[in-house]
Amino acid sequence: MPGAGAKRQEQEPDPRPEPGGASADTSEAAVQPAPEPPAGVRWALLVQKIQTGDQQGMEELYKIFSRGVKFYVWRHLGTRDLDDRIHDIFLLVVEAIRNGDLRDPDKLLAFVRTVVRRQVAGQIKGIARQRQRETALDTKAYLAVDPDNPEAQAMARERVEIMKEVLDGISPRDREILTRFYLRGQSEEQICREMDLTHNQFRMLKYRAKMRFGEMGKRRLRKRRLQAFFMRFSGSR
Amino acid sequence: MSAVRIGEKPGESRNHPSEETLERYVMDRLQEAEEACVEEHLLLCEECRGKVEETEDYVRAMQTALAELEQRRSRAAREGSETGRKRRWGLPRLAWAGSLAAIAAAIVMVVPRNGKQDGPVELRLTALRGQAGISAPAAPAGRRLVLSLDIEGLQRRPAYEVHLVGAEGEVLFDRTAVAEAGSLKIDLAEGLPAGRYWVRVFPPGHAKVPLREFEFLIE
Numbered sequence: 001m002p003g004a005g006a007k008r009q010e011q012e013p014d015p016r017p018e019p020g021g022a023s024a025d026t027s028e029a030a031v032q033p034a035p036e037p038p039a040g041v042r043w044a045l046l047v048q049k050i051q052t053g054d055q056q057g058m059e060e061l062y063k064i065f066s067r068g069v070k071f072y073v074w075r076h077l078g079t080r081d082l083d084d085r086i087h088d089i090f091l092l093v094v095e096a097i098r099n100g101d102l103r104d105p106d107k108l109l110a111f112v113r114t115v116v117r118r119q120v121a122g123q124i125k126g127i128a129r130q131r132q133r134e135t136a137l138d139t140k141a142y143l144a145v146d147p148d149n150p151e152a153q154a155m156a157r158e159r160v161e162i163m164k165e166v167l168d169g170i171s172p173r174d175r176e177i178l179t180r181f182y183l184r185g186q187s188e189e190q191i192c193r194e195m196d197l198t199h200n201q202f203r204m205l206k207y208r209a210k211m212r213f214g215e216m217g218k219r220r221l222r223k224r225r226l227q228a229f230f231m232r233f234s235g236s237r
Numbered sequence: 238m239s240a241v242r243i244g245e246k247p248g249e250s251r252n253h254p255s256e257e258t259l260e261r262y263v264m265d266r267l268q269e270a271e272e273a274c275v276e277e278h279l280l281l282c283e284e285c286r287g288k289v290e291e292t293e294d295y296v297r298a299m300q301t302a303l304a305e306l307e308q309r310r311s312r313a314a315r316e317g318s319e320t321g322r323k324r325r326w327g328l329p330r331l332a333w334a335g336s337l338a339a340i341a342a343a344i345v346m347v348v349p350r351n352g353k354q355d356g357p358v359e360l361r362l363t364a365l366r367g368q369a370g371i372s373a374p375a376a377p378a379g380r381r382l383v384l385s386l387d388i389e390g391l392q393r394r395p396a397y398e399v400h401l402v403g404a405e406g407e408v409l410f411d412r413t414a415v416a417e418a419g420s421l422k423i424d425l426a427e428g429l430p431a432g433r434y435w436v437r438v439f440p441p442g443h444a445k446v447p448l449r450e451f452e453f454l455i456e
Contacts, residue, residue: 035277183300208268
């Protein structure tokens with residue numbers, strides 16, 4: 001962290017172009033390269049181990065990717081049969097690697113992602129058909145809060161109540177802007193154009209709402225702790 | 238096409254998607270290539286997975302709250318028109334006066350208090366060589382804020398790019414500013430919420446390595 005008001009080493013920008021030609025400035029067209037593998041891991045070597053049936057390779061694959069895959073599957077499909085689904089996905093990945101479907105070992109990350117996405121997409125379609133919903137639904141939304149977890153549901157409800165307090169405390173115009181972005185799915189560009197906002201004003205508005213949400217949440221938590229503290233002494237539980 | 242921006246906590250390296258990008262990801266608003274980048278990153282990065290979870294909770298709360306408020310407003314509008322119809326069928330005059338008072342009170346209660354006071358606060362941010370332990374300058378929250386950035390000693394340029402960065406490394410604000418008498422003035426008309434902030438000065442078109450960075454607090 002820089003020191004307060006302290007002067008950082010001043011550096012002139014390197015006028016030479018970035019290696020690979022990618023610009024890392026705030027250009028809207030910049031897309032970053034794939035992340036590096038974890039320390040000590042080489043994708044090519046890992047793929048080779050899996051292709052030769054090396055058990056250690058398969059364990060390493062699981063160790064590196066299990067949490068990430070679990071997260072993706074959980075976000076899209078919820079907690080039901082989660083471990084089984086992850087197990088199936090890993091079997092598919094290993095089988096595909098052994099069949100030679102992964103031509104470039106350095107693209108292992110993208111390959112795993114593709115397998116996971118296809119599996120999840122297939123299962124989402126299955127769920128939607130099963131439930132025979134009439135209206136279009138965002139699957140993630142209705143699976144968002146685990147119905148078997150009342151605590152999670154209560155927390156989600158509390159977040160909504162805090163957010164309503166935040167929204168009640170801002171101007172109708174600011175509320176309209178947030179409604180357009182979060183609820184009606186309008187793009188930032190459209191909102192700024194139609195409501196005569198700059199990009200900076202839009203970002204600041206969202207930022208303020210987030211800060212207020214955080215502050216109110218902390219206040220409620222402190223209040224609850226105080227209540228719990230005093231209840232210990234009042235004899236009521 | 239919106240970008241996968243690399244956010245940066247002050248002092249840390251650039252290898253995580255920004256909060257803005259993660260929010261767009263959670264809301265399914267990324268282009269395909271950007272989405273692929275983010276998802277590949279999330280396969281390996283626990284920290285960003287945690288941020289996605291938080292962002293999702295936040296967005297969901299926001300969407301639900303906005304939807305419920307919209308429903309409440311529609312219901313109130315419907316009830317208001319029904320009440321109007323009932324009045325036309327002959328409520329006593331005193332009831333009208335009472336209703337007006339109730340509406341006036343409701344307006345007073347609903348309109349948020351404007352905490353802004355008159356007059357901007359000017360915060361001068363200077364480069365202090367070798368003075369560790371100096372606490373960051375501070376300004377009050379919610380007041381119009383004019384930042385005056387000392388750029389004495391920097392190579393003279395016609396303009397500079399200025400970024401305002403929040404505590405999580407997200408860029409809140411970027412603007413081109415022209416130097417006047419050895420400083421850059423940045424006017425934040427709406428003020429800022431409480432927190433820690435950094436301002437970075439870059440040469441125009443090269444927002445990679447800042448020429449100078451300042452820290453300040455809003456209390």
